[in-house]
Amino acid sequence: MTTERPIIIAHRGASAYLPEHTLPAKAMAHALKADFIEQDVVLTADGVPIVLHDIHLDSTTNVATVFPDRAREDGRFYAIDFTLAEIRQLRAHERRGADGKAVFPERFPAMEGLSGVPTLAEEIALIDGLNRSSDHCAGIYVEMKGSAFHHREGHDLPAAVLKVLQDSGWAERRDLVFLQSFEPEALRQLKYEHKTVLPLIQLIAENAWDETGLVDFDKLRSDEGLDAVAQYADGIGPWLMQLYTGVDDRGVPQLTDLAKRAQERGLLVHPYTFRADQLPPGIESFSELHRLFFQDLQVDGVFSDFPDRSRALSLKFSARTSP
Ligand code: G3P
Ligand code: CA
Secondary structure (H helix, E strand, O other): OEEOOOEEEEOOOOOOOOOOOOHHHHHHHHHOOOOEEEEEEEEOOOOOEEEOOOOEOOOOEOHHHHOOOOOOOOOOOEHHHOOHHHHOOOOEOOOEOOOOOEOOOOOOOOOOOOEOOOEHHHHHHHHHHHHHHOOOOOEEEEEEOOHHHHHHOOOOHHHHHHHHHHHOOOOOOOOOEEEEEOOHHHHHHHHHHOOOOOOEEEEEOOHHHOOOOOOOHHHHOOHHHHHHHHHHOOEEEEEHHHOEEEEOOOOOEEEOOHHHHHHHOOOEEOOEOEOOOOOOOOOOOHHHHHHHHHHHOOOOEEEEOOHHHHHHHHHHOOOOEEO
């Protein structure tokens, strides 16, 4: 008998405990035995893939202090306007909102900038090294952030990411790598132009977020949309509230059929983002959240800021057994 359990993807590393996308957060995610460790990737002015969630530097680094006169007209500091040598002068800290306050005030102190912004190559080298020196083997789960934005700036983000994977020997490791994007065009480019063999995950946002300005995510969630996704992708990464919409008057969880319709088409389902300190409305505990998604919705994995707790709960609720 084999026992399966959903995979745990450390969202921006062990981001509940250390500032997102810093190498310490990635080392901790590895030590906590995350199955996969996530990288969001953007490019520098000199075309180097770096691990950063936003196309802007100002929410998670001290860029405004180090380079006070380098904002664009909208007041934001764009990573694509800085060379790698300049970005190496920055310190990364916990995410802060526009008001300068920590987005998650109970997490790591928001004023501390103990480490810098890593390149994708550096982060892969770290994970490679830990896979070698420890008894745990983690995969990588790379998101290309703003491929269309980079294209308008004269850069090819999917090609740059793939080049790093090729140079580091990860471009063929189907069992250890996922590539993800909110932009279907980026995934199609990887599959049809670059002919990658790596599994591709179509992320799904809400239209109201204006995540890309290019994609109708309501249409993408329809039967026809999922049929189209299944042509080029291996799975979907929906927002968790697209699978669970809240509780009714009697407190009964309301589930959608999105996961079922995706899995009927052979697509994996990896919802985001599981946070013990930001539970969805109507959910009373982190354990209950995982029970709902692992047992009732039967998802294939989750993005979690708390990879240790999600891993323990994936073991607890892994009811899926096969002869
Ligand atoms: O990539 C899955 C999840 O991370 C998407 O949300 O905004 O955290 O990249 P975001
Ligand atoms: Ca992401």
